[in-house]
Amino acid sequence: MADPVAGNGAPRSSGNGAGAPGRGGRARSGTVTTRLVVRGTERVTPHLIRVTAGTEDPADFAPFVDYPHTDAYVKVVFKQPGVAYPEPFEMASARAELPRERWPVLRSYTVREVDAAASELVIDFVYHGDAGLAGPWAAGARPGSELLVAGPGGNYSPDPTAAWHLLVGDDSALPAIAASLRRIPAGALVHAIIEVADPSERQELACAGDLRLSWLYRSESPEHGIALLDQLRALRFPAGRVHAFVHGEAGAIKELRRHLLNERDLDIDQLSISGYWRRGFDDEGHRAAKAAERAVEEQQLAAAAKAAANAATKAATA
């Protein structure tokens, strides 16, 4: 996934970028920040807060218009209280001028909708309680509140050459799933499996394709992601090449990834998959854990490659 804030440990997924027209999947370079102003908020469901924000200057909004990927996301920038940031705010100058511990705190959020004519976008925030920064911020946001965002970045859009589509995720991935469903053309087969807290969190989802939609509820299966895995295991895969988008809680995603790669034999390039958040960790902790897991994976791959090379040399000299 292209990173809207380089060096911020943004999610990496094995997205393919297939079917992405136009800008060839590149995020806006570096650390450009856009200042948006909240125009409205809405409790769409008990745990979902929709924030609409925009800018008066269409030039500022240009990077969001016709962005090719349906998982387009921004880094929402939270200035730390008591820190004087360079004005007008730019991430690059904040980072250049301030020590790391005073840098703003960032959180990733999907751009669910864009209204180019109004230079405004919509972000759906899961309200997961009083912990954290972004959820509570959304709960307190009012028309006129500042919303600083860096990006967009992204890497997935439904591949028009796929035989069918698979979209799997929890509430945090629902905005990207909703945006992706809107891009699926008439006649295309799509299975969507979405886990939310309970039936009150369901939303209407628009899709021109042949949508087979399953809502799963943690009120019935409290562990995050277990129901997703069970449902995916039970799904009879249609014939032909699938293109899949699978995102949500990191522990659940690990199991879903294992299932899709090992038990369903998907190639990694058929998959956009990553943990969007991690139970028991804030986003900084999640990114640190992800980096540590990646380092272990890379060590294992290097060891396997070395063992294979040694075996090949032995066989050649035998």
Ligand SMILES: Cc1cc2nc3c(=O)[nH]c(=O)nc-3n(C[C@H](O)[C@H](O)[C@H](O)COP(=O)(O)OP(=O)(O)OC[C@H]3O[C@@H](n4cnc5c(N)ncnc54)[C@H](O)[C@@H]3O)c2cc1C
């Ligand atoms: C590319 C990308 C796109 C994303 N898009 C969206 C989006 O559109 N909408 C959205 O709501 N989230 C989205 N997320 C997830 C979001 O970035 C995280 O949930 C983030 O941790 C929320 O920040 P916070 O400050 O509210 O909580 P943090 O300070 O990060 O965490 C505080 C506590 O809350 C817990 N927590 C965090 N998120 C959740 C959750 N969803 N449910 C339950 N507990 C949670 C943590 O485990 C921790 O214990 C996206 C993530 C990525 C990587």
